[in-house]
Amino acid sequence: xxxxxxxxxxxxxxxxxxxxxxxxxxxxxxxxxxxxxxxxxxxxxxxxxxxxxxxxxxxxxxxxxxxxxxxxxxxxxxxxxxxxxxxxxxxxxxxxxxxxxxxxxxxxxxxxxx
Amino acid sequence: xxxxxxxxxxxxxxxxxxxxxxxxxxxxxxxxxxxxxxxxxxxxxxxxxxxxxxxxxxxxxxxxxxxxxxxxxxxxxxxxxxxxxxxxxxxxxxxxxxxxxxxxxxxxxx
Numbered sequence: 001x002x003x004x005x006x007x008x009x010x011x012x013x014x015x016x017x018x019x020x021x022x023x024x025x026x027x028x029x030x031x032x033x034x035x036x037x038x039x040x041x042x043x044x045x046x047x048x049x050x051x052x053x054x055x056x057x058x059x060x061x062x063x064x065x066x067x068x069x070x071x072x073x074x075x076x077x078x079x080x081x082x083x084x085x086x087x088x089x090x091x092x093x094x095x096x097x098x099x100x101x102x103x104x105x106x107x108x109x110x111x112x113x114x
Numbered sequence: 115x116x117x118x119x120x121x122x123x124x125x126x127x128x129x130x131x132x133x134x135x136x137x138x139x140x141x142x143x144x145x146x147x148x149x150x151x152x153x154x155x156x157x158x159x160x161x162x163x164x165x166x167x168x169x170x171x172x173x174x175x176x177x178x179x180x181x182x183x184x185x186x187x188x189x190x191x192x193x194x195x196x197x198x199x200x201x202x203x204x205x206x207x208x209x210x211x212x213x214x215x216x217x218x219x220x221x222x223x224x
Contacts (some may be wrong), residue, residue, distance in 0.1 A: 009154070044204060044215040046158075086156060100145050100208040101172070104157040 003026045004089050006105035013077050013112050021072040021108050023087030028075075032090035033070040034102070035061055036104050039083045046083070047072075057081070077112045117141075120205050120216040128224055135219050137205030145208035146188040148172075148180065150201040151218070157204065163188055165224045195223045 087105040116163040149157040159172030205216040
């Protein structure tokens, strides 16, 4: 079974400090991983996906298959980064199809202090 | 208004009552999903649908029923609400490899 673990429920940093939100996964196939973000009073939205290899709002995430991790990093945190962050893995059924179903981690609430 | 919408946004109901949460999307996406969001559990998939009249269970389907008679609508029904179903419910649809989420419905069961 697929599993996504975000070990930190809460993470606090000061503005300008580096931030790393941890995500580990267990999955027997080839994973497709995502980071979703939910800002206060807003809906959940996609932040980035590993296959895109892009940087969004200064955030990057590298898939490390050896360590089964997909940590989200930003070198200089901003106050507007304060939000709930979810790591998610795209699931694949036994027959090889996925229907796009996602398994989410427990989420990490990031607070960036001024 | 284009996008994905949910109604009601807030609902308080009593134990044992039937409640239906509505989800509507205007993109004609084939795939739609229902999640519940609980602290410490993240988002958990309740039900999903690959197309009209095709639905299947997710991780936590017990106590819920879905239907999909039209592509754009995917209602979620709590047949007999329990306090453990107090949660925030999110509907999503999938397009272009990405899931788009609705604004959520905060349900309280007293």
